[in-house]
Amino acid sequence: MARIAGIERETLDVDVAIVGAGPAGLAAALRLAQCAHEGKRALRIAVFEKGASVGAQILSGAVFDARALDELLPDWRGRGAPVCQDVVSEEFLVLTRGGIWSVPAGLRPRALDHGGDHIISLGALWRWLGEQAEAAGVELYPGFAADTLLFGDQGQVIGIGIGDKGIGRDGQARANFAPGVDILARYTLLAEGARGHLGRTAIERFALGRGRAAQTYALGLKELWRVTPERHRPGHVIHSVGWPLSAGTYGGDFCITVLSAGLLSGWSLAWATPTRHSIRLPSCSGSRRTRRCETPSPAASAWAMARGCWSKAGCNRCRGSIFPAER
Numbered sequence: 001m002a003r004i005a006g007i008e009r010e011t012l013d014v015d016v017a018i019v020g021a022g023p024a025g026l027a028a029a030l031r032l033a034q035c036a037h038e039g040k041r042a043l044r045i046a047v048f049e050k051g052a053s054v055g056a057q058i059l060s061g062a063v064f065d066a067r068a069l070d071e072l073l074p075d076w077r078g079r080g081a082p083v084c085q086d087v088v089s090e091e092f093l094v095l096t097r098g099g100i101w102s103v104p105a106g107l108r109p110r111a112l113d114h115g116g117d118h119i120i121s122l123g124a125l126w127r128w129l130g131e132q133a134e135a136a137g138v139e140l141y142p143g144f145a146a147d148t149l150l151f152g153d154q155g156q157v158i159g160i161g162i163g164d165k166g167i168g169r170d171g172q173a174r175a176n177f178a179p180g181v182d183i184l185a186r187y188t189l190l191a192e193g194a195r196g197h198l199g200r201t202a203i204e205r206f207a208l209g210r211g212r213a214a215q216t217y218a219l220g221l222k223e224l225w226r227v228t229p230e231r232h233r234p235g236h237v238i239h240s241v242g243w244p245l246s247a248g249t250y251g252g253d254f255c256i257t258v259l260s261a262g263l264l265s266g267w268s269l270a271w272a273t274p275t276r277h278s279i280r281l282p283s284c285s286g287s288r289r290t291r292r293c294e295t296p297s298p299a300a301s302a303w304a305m306a307r308g309c310w311s312k313a314g315c316n317r318c319r320g321s322i323f324p325a326e327r
């Protein structure tokens, strides 16, 4: 996605422009809409998502702590949120070249204690959250990728520029060229996930990382497996660390039963390491041993894989997350 310079563009005026319809963007939009409703104020809130639909870019399958959803929509159960599988059992394993050690519950790291959590399809939950946001008056624009930040006379952010469509590899407009719109906003909120290019522009331009160590990131992979019914344990979560990663390498893997019944049970699996380390694909024996199955089931040809990235140090690596963005 890019923009061709020197083109006259249509503009759209909104009160709040939010980039990214992930969990953060949708939750922020919905909370703002709730505040506007409580304060009896009309607020035009628009969320721009580069994926073709809300939830399309989100990796499926996750262990979910519902605390934030409890605060945002206390009646989420009554509204039919697709959160139907509780975590019922957990294992934390340490892998060595020759064995597997199961860590007793009392010695498990707190971050890996999922009592009271749920297993969800992230895509399904965020599609549902998108519907709740729309019902509260938020405008959702899937298929609209923000390409640039727009700056005002004082250097402040005054909105975002949506990327042009129909630009050839040579950078020239093709027959189907459609210029991107300029979104002019009183407030701009960046919720594009880890390493979003607009966020990095803002961090650099407003020196938000000055005096802080560089951000660190982790990469993750998820695989969706079909397993036979006898291997299917709804609500069971396994985390493991150790072999084949070296002692100094951050990472591990996890298995979550993500579907509720029958042959189409699924596993989600990730191998997360810092970017400077190579990713060892989960077909290697460590993960297989974690899953305790030597080969995928005959139905495994339909497995799906996705990758993602997240920042490990988060806001600690920024002086703040607020920059001049008032129009």
Ligand SMILES: Cc1cc2nc3c(=O)[nH]c(=O)nc-3n(C[C@H](O)[C@H](O)[C@H](O)COP(=O)(O)OP(=O)(O)OC[C@H]3O[C@@H](n4cnc5c(N)ncnc54)[C@H](O)[C@@H]3O)c2cc1C
Residues within 6 Å of the ligand: 019, 020, 021, 022, 023, 024, 025, 048, 049, 050, 051, 055, 057, 058, 059, 061, 062, 063, 064, 065, 144, 145, 146, 147, 191, 192, 193, 194, 196, 198, 219, 220, 221, 222, 270, 307, 308, 309, 310
């Ligand atoms: C492998 C892996 C496993 C994980 N497992 C779990 C788990 O089990 N439980 C859990 O709670 N969390 C888990 N997470 C973390 C969780 O996915 C993230 O914390 C969460 O998705 C962050 O939400 P977000 O809205 O900040 O960003 P994202 O989910 O990344 O959403 C950002 C959105 O912005 C859109 N976007 C980006 N750039 C633009 C642009 N320029 N214009 C328009 N739209 C844009 C993207 O398409 C995307 O929809 C996992 C992450 C990974 C990578």
